[in-house]
Amino acid sequence: MKADFMPGITSVYSDGLLLASTLTLLQHVEALPHGATGVLAFGDQGVILVEKKRVCWAVAFEMKQRLTDILCEQSEPPLLRAAVEELYRSCKREGTSMGEALMTSGFASEASLRAALLRHTCEAIIRLAQGNALTPTGFTRHEKEGYAPRFVFTTTELLASLSGRRRVLPAEQARTHLASTLVPDVSGFAFLREVGGRQPVIIAVAEGTELGVVTAMDIARWSTGAFDVASFVDPTAHVICASCSERLTLLAWRRAEIHYAAVCRTRAGSALLLSHLVQRSATSADMPRGSGPSGAAA
């Protein structure tokens, strides 16, 4: 049986202070001017490399674990450290991309490289947050954009990864649900309401979702508030759909302990998602009480 915990990295789950520090740090990334690409420095503690409000790479100078360590650790069978380090030296000599070399040499698949980069970046960000390196000391712009889009991370994705490592099972469940439920033109994420906690804890983000962490947290707070009110009208309320304009709709739903929120940018997207949710709730066993509505078709 899988453990509901992934060792090897600190989680912000159940740690309100660390969550707040991490949010502060990620908000600095989002606060950069639109399209800014470069290095956000935190004095002698570390740096975050940013491209258009996404994080490409982060380093905390006190970090003990390097990307090579993570790659060797997560590979099965384990990679030989000497071989990876030789590849690194070769890339440095020839000025080629280490990521591409890792994949073409067969040392890492695209998915495993992305997972390793995400873990390294999360580890660095949590170290910066723990060390109270919360205020940038400078931003150096890069003239060129050079990071592969498949290896950069949104701030919400990083936060979800940092929280989801403590709650692996619901995070996996949420990712699967989002992947099978969301429709085109819809962004979405999942979060938990920690008992006694003031902040929602984002644990999963749907692929392609471009929401920043501040926006996602605001939407999660709206969702929790709306469900509190809706439960007063009917305790079995499980889907809330809020239209804001001709096209923009917010959708919130819950399945057992996991809450979901989505931003729909077209009428068709919101209608389709709403229909999916009601159809699924008719057959789902984990809705809040009862067996679901008797029929639905939007």
Add this chain to the structure above:
Amino acid sequence: MSDTREPDDVSCALVCLRRGAVLSSHGPIDGRLEGLAAAASELLLAEQGSELAPVLASLDSQEQAGALQEVVVISERHVHVVQRGHTQPDIAVVAVAELGRGLGLTLSNLRASLARESRR
């Protein structure tokens, strides 16, 4: 010729958002409709809308979305709709129906009832 009657399973009402009180109604006023009327202001974020307004505006700058216009709450057996009044900001229309005949038809009936209620 337009039919001004409500479908049998639809209850709708005109609501004062400030007081959460039913001003007028068509169909039976039961605890569910009264509860929805009382919750209408909070569901539409009529009082504290400014907190979400910047988020909505950032998500849809073209249309300058800044407030929730309609909220649909779906429960196990019912569909509830709250709509902000188009001309009077303190007024909303609310409606409730059973989900029995499917979401599409139920929402269509509810929205037609809301439109009639707001014209009355």
